[in-house]
Amino acid sequence: MGAIFRLAWQSLTNRKTTAFLTLLTVAISVTLLLGVERVRTQAKSSFANTISGTDLIVGSRSGQVNLLLYSVFRIGNATNNIDWQSYQEISQHRSVKWSIPISLGDSHQGYRVIGTNHAYFKHYQYGQKQHLNFAEGRQFNGLFETVLGAEVAKKLNYRLDDEIVIAHGISDKSFNRHDNLPFKVVGILEPTGTPVDRSVHVSLGAIEAIHIGWESGAKLGHTPDAQTLANYQFEPKQITAFMLGLNSKIQTFALQRYINTYSKEPLSAIMPGIALHELWRMMSIAEQALLVVSGFVVIAGLLGMLTSLLTSLNERRREMAILRAMGARPNHIFFLLVSEATVLTTIGIALGTALLYSLLLIAQPFIQQQFGLYIEISGLTTYELLLLGIVQLAGIIVGVLPALRAYQHSLADGMTIKV
Known part of the structure; x- marks a missing residue:
């Protein structure tokens, strides 16, 4: 068997150009396969880690997916608001370590505006318990100061000290803008790869201030100017949702039950991890599509390798016949062709894997900077090794077809000169 592999290697080295192109085809397909698999798993992991370190998310009574969508992904709207007094009472519960209030409802050029406080920048986590970091500037302190997500700043080309105007509601039209403030x-x-990148952050007090005169949803009353409003202390009357971190994970279910049966108003408390997995199952068609792409x-x-082997087979009929004349049996010819396919597949897998890691080393910072998706550079997983094993087996099977054709050729068939 070793002699056959050596002969296969010598045969491939004699056909350098054809072998190289075939090898390149296999290597690129393996790189794409592993690359798509890495992106798929990292995208799933990034989705599952959109929010991290938060034990409960609380909103008005609704389904857990709907609550997750508007509180974390900024999609849709709450069925109702939460009274500020209810938030304060629950956030001061003995089980609660920290809380982040969130007020939604306004927008800026298609991006959602979030009213919150400094606890958001201190306690909000994503990924593997990563905290929010500033690429430039600082937290808001003044009433009319804002902190932008990475995508908002990049797409709208904003810099520090620029001024932006917030619109009332989700649609940003001239008639519903708070253009005087x-x-x-x-x-x-910094980019996070989460909805934080697509958010405009202001203080809860600012949300209250800009809505003076807008109580009915339209500008019917008078809104004082910024200098006048800066002299007042604003406390929200209502918020949209809030996030909780607990002193102990053991207390999660007890506090969740307490909130779900809260007597002063109907509330829902969800565990974000469970809600994220439910939402991912609803979106699993995207994951399945990536798997199909990998397969193709x-x-x-x-x-491509099969085509190359079959094309070269007619050119090698005399070579096969000479081997037969020198004593090689039909089964030797069969194993020779299968061995060539095996060698090409094996080297192609190794080259493709090396190419993948090289591309990851080069592209990882760019992908994280541009898309906020962190692709971890780690060893091959068990599933990836299984995929490579399937590719290797498929490569051997692909070599069987030309090997069968060569096996069936007679000695005279290759020795006859055809004009």
């Missing part, structure tokens, strides 16, 4: 950009967050990538690469 512009906000100054004092901070820009490999099939295309193997078909």
Whole structure:
């Protein structure tokens, strides 16, 4: 068997150009397969880690997916608001370590505006318990100061000290803008790959201030100017939702039950991890599509190798016949062709894997900076090794077809000169 592999290697080195192109086809298909798999798993992991370190999310009574969508992903709206007194009472519960209030309802050029406080920048976590960091600037301190997510700043080309105008409601039209109360950009967050990147952050007091005169949802009353409003202390009457971190994970279910049966108003408390998994199952068609793409990538690469082997087979009929004349049996010819396919697949897998890691080393900072998606550079997982094993087996099977054709050729068939 060793002699056959050596002969296969010598045969491939004699056909350097054809072998190299075939090898390149297999390597690229393996790189794409592993690359798509890495992106798929990291995207799933990033989705599952959109919010981290938060034990409960509380909102008005609704389904857990709906609550997750508007509180974390900024999609949709709450069925109702939460009274500020209810928030204060629950946030001061003995089980609660920290709380983050959130007020939604306004927007800026298609991006949601979030009213919150400094606890948001201190306690909000994503990924593997990563905290929010500032690329530029600082937290808001003044009433009309804002902190932008990375995507907002990049897409709208904002810099520190620029002024932005917030619109009332989700649609940003000229008639519903708070254009007499512009906000100054004092901070820009680093990319996170989460909805934080697509958010405009202001203080809860600012949300209350800009809505003076807008109580009915339209500008019917008078709104004082910024200098006048700066002299007042604003406390929200209502908020949209809030996040809780507890002193102990053991207390999660007890506090959740307490909130779900809260007597003063109907509330829902959800565990974000469970809600995220439920939401991902609803979106699993995207994951399945990536798996199908991975499969077709490999099939295309193997078909390229099969085409190359079949094309070269007619050119090698005399070579096969000479080997037969020198004493090689038909089964030797069969194993020779299968060995060539095996060698090409093995080297292609090794080259493709090396190419993947090289590309990851180069592209990882760019992908994280541009898309906020952190692709971890780690060893091959058990599933990836299984995929490579399947590719290797498929490569061997692909070599069987040309090997069978060569096996069936007679000695005279290759020795006859055809004009």
